[in-house]
Amino acid sequence: MVVDSTTNTQNSSASRQQRGKLSSLGKLFKPWKWRKKKSSDKFQDLSKVLERKISTRQTREELIRKGVLIPDQGLFDCSITTEEGPAEKPQGQTVKTEQAEVTVIPNRSTYSQTSDSDSDGPILYRDEEEEEEEEDEYTNSSLAIKIRRRDTLNIKLGNRPSKKELEEKNILPRSSETERHELRQQIGCKLVRRLSQRPTTEELEQRNILKQKNEAEEQEAKQEIKRRLSRKLSVRPTVAELVARRILRFNEYVEVTDAKDYDRRADKPWTRLTPADKAAIRKELNEFKSREMEVHEDSKQFTRFHRP
CATH class of the missing domain: 1.20.5 (Single alpha-helices involved in coiled-coils or other helix-helix interfaces)
Structure with a gap:
């Protein structure tokens, strides 16, 4: 029995080495299997998820009590496997069937060895184990994604607003x-x-906020105001009439310059005046004295006028 076990181990190790060398060649011709290996962070997340699930897993007695498992199901499967075991498998593997409570799946190395011995042609590569590993990784990753989705849903549900805030924002109607x-x-x-x-x-x-008139009535009122103003402007008096009525003053119809800071010693403009300019100045002064200069009635006779 020891010799058989050693030969089996040697054959399995040789087949694994040959399979490991040739499986890399097989991957070159299968581009759909060119995947990058998962990072260590993802494996850590998966391990955390599995630990959490194992910690919350129910026992067999609880499952039987809830009616999920049948009590005699495990014994029936074990009896079937033990009956078929000695006819097909060596004694080195019967130990697993005696310890297990559930159906024991036979090792894939035995099937691969028998199929290799039965096949006539040369063996190139075997990718069954790699495919199973990829499937396991895919299932584990999908499980981790589901758990993450649940975590995000819990976070969103924890951050949602209260009923009072929704009522204040008029999203939820009033209760009563x-x-x-x-x-x-x-x-x-x-x-x-x-x-x-x-x-x-x-x-x-x-306040001119509300208007009861129509546009036509407003236009007529504007035209009436224009006619009245034009009539008043046409009959207004001239400058001479306003001066005679003493409505206009001397500085309002004559150009007057401010000579407060004018230095007459430096510049003597009267030396450059013509006789006609001097006569016009004397005439304006005489008119101012006779018409607009305020003089007492008793002292009017003493007013001196310039010669024309």
């Missing part, structure tokens, strides 16, 4: 009909108070 009725009554009272304080139509017309 009485509260709605009270709210409507409050709004109605406020509107009635504001309507009572609004101005009347007369006040709005005086």
Whole structure:
């Protein structure tokens, strides 16, 4: 029995080495299997998830009590496997069937050895184990994605607003009909108070906010104002009439220059004046003295005029 076990181990090791060398050649011709290996972070996440599931796993007695498992199911499967075991497998593998409570799946190395011995042609490569590993990784990754999705859902549910906030934002309606009725009554009272304080139509017309006239009536009123103003401008008096009535003063119809800071010693403009300019200046001075200069009635006779 020892010799058989050693020969089996040697054959299995030789087949694994040959399979490991030739499987790399097989991958070159299968581009759909060119995947990058998973990072260590993902394996750590998977291990955490599996630990959590193992810690929350129920025992066999609880499952039998809930009716998920049948009590005699494990014994029936073990009896079948033990009956078929000695006919096909060596004694080195019967130990597993005696210890297990569930059906024992035979080792794949035995099937691979028998199929290799039965096949006539040369063996190139075997990728069954790699495919199973990839399937296991895919299932584990999908399980981790589901758990992460649940975690994100729990976070979102924890961050959702309260019912009061939703009611304040008018997303959820008010709970009772009485509260709605009270709210409507409050709004109605406020509107009635504001309507009572609004101005009347007369006040709005005086402020030129409300207009009762049509556009045609407004145009007629504007034309009437224009006619009245043009009539007044056509009959207005001339400058001479306003001076005679003493409505216009001397400095309002004659150009006057401010000579407060004028230095007459440096510049003597009268030396450059012509006789006609001097005569015009004397005439303006005489008119000012005779018409506009305020003089007492008793002292008018002493007013001196310039010669023309």
